[in-house]
Amino acid sequence: MHGRVIRVGDMxxxxxxxxxxxxxxxxxxxxxxxxxxxxxxxxQPSPESELILTTDSQEEGVHYRLDWCAPEDIGWRxxxxxxxxxxxxxxxxxxxxxxxxLPPELxxxxxxxxxxxxxxxxxxxxxxxxxxxxxxxTGRVSVTITVLGEVPKGxxxxxxxxxxxDEIWVTGTLGGAKAGLEALxxxxxxxxxxxxxxxxxxxxxxxxxHEAQFLRQRATLHSLLDLSDGLSGDLRHICQASxxxxxxxxxxxxxxxxxxxxxxxxxxxxxxxxxxxxxxFELCFTAPPTQIDPIRGDFDQQFHRSLVRVGTxxxxxxxxxxQPDGSETVLxxxxxxxxxxxxx
Amino acid sequence: MHGRVIRVGDMxxxxxxxxxxxxxxxxxxxxxxxxxxxxxxxxQPSPESELILTTDSQEEGVHYRLDWCAPEDIGWRxxxxxxxxxxxxxxxxxxxxxxxxLPPELxxxxxxxxxxxxxxxxxxxxxxxxxxxxxxxTGRVSVTITVLGEVPKGxxxxxxxxxxxDEIWVTGTLGGAKAGLEALxxxxxxxxxxxxxxxxxxxxxxxxxHEAQFLRQRATLHSLLDLSDGLSGDLRHICQASxxxxxxxxxxxxxxxxxxxxxxxxxxxxxxxxxxxxxxFELCFTAPPTQIDPIRGDFDQQFHRSLVRVGTxxxxxxxxxxQPDGSETVLxxxxxxxxxxxxx
Numbered sequence: 001m002h003g004r005v006i007r008v009g010d011m012x013x014x015x016x017x018x019x020x021x022x023x024x025x026x027x028x029x030x031x032x033x034x035x036x037x038x039x040x041x042x043x044q045p046s047p048e049s050e051l052i053l054t055t056d057s058q059e060e061g062v063h064y065r066l067d068w069c070a071p072e073d074i075g076w077r078x079x080x081x082x083x084x085x086x087x088x089x090x091x092x093x094x095x096x097x098x099x100x101x102l103p104p105e106l107x108x109x110x111x112x113x114x115x116x117x118x119x120x121x122x123x124x125x126x127x128x129x130x131x132x133x134x135x136x137x138t139g140r141v142s143v144t145i146t147v148l149g150e151v152p153k154g155x156x157x158x159x160x161x162x163x164x165x166d167e168i169w170v171t172g173t174l175g176g177a178k179a180g181l182e183a184l185x186x187x188x189x190x191x192x193x194x195x196x197x198x199x200x201x202x203x204x205x206x207x208x209x210h211e212a213q214f215l216r217q218r219a220t221l222h223s224l225l226d227l228s229d230g231l232s233g234d235l236r237h238i239c240q241a242s243x244x245x246x247x248x249x250x251x252x253x254x255x256x257x258x259x260x261x262x263x264x265x266x267x268x269x270x271x272x273x274x275x276x277x278x279x280x281f282e283l284c285f286t287a288p289p290t291q292i293d294p295i296r297g298d299f300d301q302q303f304h305r306s307l308v309r310v311g312t313x314x315x316x317x318x319x320x321x322x323q324p325d326g327s328e329t330v331l332x333x334x335x336x337x338x339x340x341x342x343x344x
Numbered sequence: 345m346h347g348r349v350i351r352v353g354d355m356x357x358x359x360x361x362x363x364x365x366x367x368x369x370x371x372x373x374x375x376x377x378x379x380x381x382x383x384x385x386x387x388q389p390s391p392e393s394e395l396i397l398t399t400d401s402q403e404e405g406v407h408y409r410l411d412w413c414a415p416e417d418i419g420w421r422x423x424x425x426x427x428x429x430x431x432x433x434x435x436x437x438x439x440x441x442x443x444x445x446l447p448p449e450l451x452x453x454x455x456x457x458x459x460x461x462x463x464x465x466x467x468x469x470x471x472x473x474x475x476x477x478x479x480x481x482t483g484r485v486s487v488t489i490t491v492l493g494e495v496p497k498g499x500x501x502x503x504x505x506x507x508x509x510d511e512i513w514v515t516g517t518l519g520g521a522k523a524g525l526e527a528l529x530x531x532x533x534x535x536x537x538x539x540x541x542x543x544x545x546x547x548x549x550x551x552x553x554h555e556a557q558f559l560r561q562r563a564t565l566h567s568l569l570d571l572s573d574g575l576s577g578d579l580r581h582i583c584q585a586s587x588x589x590x591x592x593x594x595x596x597x598x599x600x601x602x603x604x605x606x607x608x609x610x611x612x613x614x615x616x617x618x619x620x621x622x623x624x625f626e627l628c629f630t631a632p633p634t635q636i637d638p639i640r641g642d643f644d645q646q647f648h649r650s651l652v653r654v655g656t657x658x659x660x661x662x663x664x665x666x667q668p669d670g671s672e673t674v675l676x677x678x679x680x681x682x683x684x685x686x687x688x
């Protein structure tokens with residue numbers, strides 16, 4: 001930080017709203033009729049589309065720490081987790097509104113950074129920031145973002161459609177965000193180890209928006225979500241919504257080399273990071289056996305990443321883990337609960 | 345509060361989400377395709393409509409105090425201020441998503457009350473609660489609601505359309521919410537005075553949703569907003585967006601008898617409550633001279649309330665106040681700024 005500190009409380013609400021508009025480029029699409037500056041933003045949806053709406057909050061000290069992330073990372077992350085929910089319905093975003101709760105003593109430079117990071121992702125994902133609200137808080141910085149999106153009528157992919165026999169797939173390696181978080185929590189224990197991939201997973205998660213479009217257009221998917229709580233917790237969400245069980249194959253779960261090395265340095269099991277870590281924001285979906293193999297090559301080529309099959313949907317209710325030796329155990333649900341954090 | 349206290353932290357995120365669904369009735373319209381329980385809510389908009397989107401937050405200790413409002417009032421109020429923004433575009437709501445930040449030690453009964461009050465307004469306004477998010481906070485209870493609505497294509501009414509010669513109208517008495525707030529702040533000073541109207545204005549503001557529909561359908565409105573910051577501040581928003589000035593006639597501003605008596609008991613000017621108080625959530629609009637008079641009778645009959653003309657849009661930039669003796673003064677902007685609260 002250089003130069004004079006200007007506090008949010010010195011600048012005032014309306015000057016701050018004016019200031020932040022400089023970070024927001026005019027949206028390139030024609031769907032935005034009216035952006036910031038009136039009682040509501042106004043959008044023109046496509047004909048024959050359904051609307052999809054999602055909201056999520058991030059609070060300092062609960063979801064991130066200021067010594068772990070730059071303000072730009074926090075802005076990116078807050079928008080990314082919402083856009084990821086749009087991807088998880090196989091839709092695309094129309095626009096976002098941002099509700100900020102700010103302590104009056106906060107440096108305006110922090111808010112500038114937040115909006116800079118948000119705008120980077122907004123541009124990458126064609127998700128213009130079209131409105132918001134700003135209020136004082138007696139607590140810490142909190143960012144609540146709501147994203148409106150659309151999907152062709154009847155083509156949203158829900159959690160509730162998984163059927164016995166479906167293959168379970170993920171769009172990338174798992175456990176990276178957990179490895180990044182642990183590297184920040186225990187820097188001495190991982191000193192000297194490469195961690196740039198893991199830190200990027202944690203600080204700048206990539207919503208798999210284009211990947212979800214590709215999959216919806218090229219294959220029949222029975223169920224789809226994004227991995228925010230961890231594979232063990234989120235797969236349980238699919239199973240409960242669909243009335244089915246699942247088997248995960250331990251040696252099929254994709255784990256990045258950095259994640260393995262960081263886990264080993266911490267005397268932890270890399271598979272535990274991948275199954276329970278959460279916040280990877282890769283997609284997890286189920287599809288009938290013949291659907292995915294024929295499109296894997298095109299997917300690799302287009303996105304420079306691989307679709308990986310991690311298990312099978314079965315009858316029943318249990319989610320189990322099959323070891324390479326053939327033994328099978330019931331997988332405990334250890335996904336993240338905001339009010340009762342699970343152990344690592 | 346009776347019975348055993350169950351804390352949010354004891355119940356956990358997912359059990360709490362399940363619990364809250366009992367407070368939410370199935371939406372009666374056919375526009376909701378998928379409600380709570382997936383990555384996004386899914387909605388079917390009307391053909392040929394534009395979408396409108398607004399968000400607002402309310403935090404304990406900043407926007408309300410627990411000794412002033414029941415949890416039901418807080419829930420009502422949080423949704424009402426958002427639905428009021430939908431009314432201020434002359435649209436109607438499609439659905440709302442609710443992001444709650446809750447301290448783990450909070451009694452679950454408080455959350456029940458919050459949702460009970462929200463659901464009361466949601467039913468009255470046909471604005472189903474279709475999704476949300478719940479997270480822990482290290483601070484106080486905070487509620488951020490986002491409402492999606494729609495309006496026939498090209499028929500949203502903005503702040504920016506006011507023209508010199510327009511009449512300025514409001515949909516009801518002003519200053520009531522301020523009187524209610526002062527009655528709560530200084531109970532001894534107003535002891536014995538009737539305050540039920542004023543308290544209702546503060547605790548249970550009524551979005552003028554149906555009134556805005558009536559006005560859009562029956563007259564040509566040039567500009568429209570809801571009075572959240574106070575007439576002096578909000579009329580300035582219209583003037584700045586439209587590049588015009590305005591004159592308010594002091595003796596035309598409608599003030600409820602209770603508001604007058606409470607102001608007098610506090611040695612305050614009732615007109616100051618009405619001009620600068622804020623949070624009345626009546627509509628303020630401008631229209632050409634011949635538009636409103638012919639529909640006033642029907643409006644009265646339908647809504648049991650009166651449209652009141654409070655002034656005139658003029659060339660220039662200033663907002664002035666004309667006294668009954670013909671003198672005219674520039675009206676200072678004393679609307680609410682979240683980071684720099686104005687004096688009473």
